[in-house]
Amino acid sequence: MTCSEETPSFRLAYVPGVTPAKWVRVWNERLPDVPLTLVGVSAAEAPDMLRDGAADAGLVRLPVDRTALSAIPLYTETTVVVVPKDHLVAAVDEIAVADLADEIVLHPLDDTLDWERPPGRPANERPATTADAVALVAAGIGLLVVPQSLARLHHRKDLTYRPVTDAPASRVALSWPEDETTDLVEEFIGIVRGRTVNSTRGRAKPQAQDRSAKGKRAETGGARRKPAAGGRSAAGRSAGKKTDGKSAGKNPRSGSGGRSAGRGRPRRRS
Structure with missing residues (x-):
């Protein structure tokens, strides 16, 4: 083994x-x-x-x-252009691809951006790597458009970078x-x-928990809605008592529970 x-x-x-x-x-x-x-x-x-x-x-x-x-x-990633610190581009916050039309823009062989057509004017030769292209930017040969992480990876004190708003992104x-x-x-x-x-390899587990929770809620809800004995809830019985009491209450005008009909004021005989 x-x-x-x-x-x-x-x-x-x-x-x-x-x-x-x-x-x-x-x-x-x-x-x-x-x-x-x-x-x-x-x-x-x-x-x-x-x-x-x-x-x-x-x-x-x-x-x-x-x-x-x-x-x-x-x-x-954000796409940026790498330029010398004294370049005009360094004076703005961001640029568009069209702003590079008159610049020599280096296009290394290991470029990771999916260009339909690289911006600017091409250099006489393509650098072999992004690191080589950064060194050429520092030497004043041209500019370089790369993902921001590569600009940070190959950072130099004499260079800076600015976002390119409409360039392809990596x-x-x-x-x-x-x-x-x-x-x-x-x-x-x-x-x-x-x-x-706990959830790294248990993506189905939360669903099972949801179903269990729903079942508990359903049981609890059913218990709350279950009618009392006799088919009437306690609230209904209470309401019924009040209604019955009112209808059977002592009403002097109704004759029930009040003065009897035969005990009214006697008539005077003529």
């Missing part, structure tokens, strides 16, 4: 810009006996790593091949091989979705 069979473990791939630390912390609290190993991978290589079984799940950038991989979108998702939805994958899905310890 191999060590991996004796000791379960979980391998989580993640792409640049994604920070899985908060989910890893929850994992370690809930499953201290199952080590989680982080595997850094480029955005382009992440889907192949999952398909090949080199990782159990991954925090990736969409799109991915949904015929082989399952994916749960987690969040959408979506981050949790992905795993569709045919390998293991118990550990389910555990991690519960963690990223914010489920509690």
Whole structure:
């Protein structure tokens, strides 16, 4: 028996810009006996790593091949333009893609934005990586449009960034091989979705509790509506007594319970 069979473990791939630390912390609290190993991978290589079984799940950038991989979108990032601090763009709060028309905009080979047509004027060569493109921005060669997390990842003191309001956005998702939805994958899905310890793998449990609660309410409600003996409630009997008492009450004009009819004032004889 191999060590991996004796000791379960979980391998989580993640792409640049994604920070899985908060989910890893929850994992370690809930499953201290199952080590989680982080595997850094480029955005382009992440889907192949999952398909090949080199990782159990991954925090990736969409799109991915949904015929082989399952994916749960987690969040959408703001897209920003990285510029030197003394650039004109640094003087505004945000810009549009059209504002970059006269600028050289670098388009690295590992770009994660789904451009129909990249903005601005193209550089003579495409940088190999986003890190290379950031270095060229610092050298005054051009500008760079990236997800905000990548701008933060490659932050430099001589650069800044501003949101681009109408640029494509990058979506981050949790992905795993569709045919390998293991118990550990389910555990991690519960963690990223914010489920509690008791509800992580018991999504049907709240429904059962709801049905039980409804049954109790129905029983309680039935008891309150159950009529008293004789088919009349206590309130009805009370009301009936008042009604009967009024109808049978002593009324001087009615002759019942008052002066008798024969005891009226005698007539004078003529």
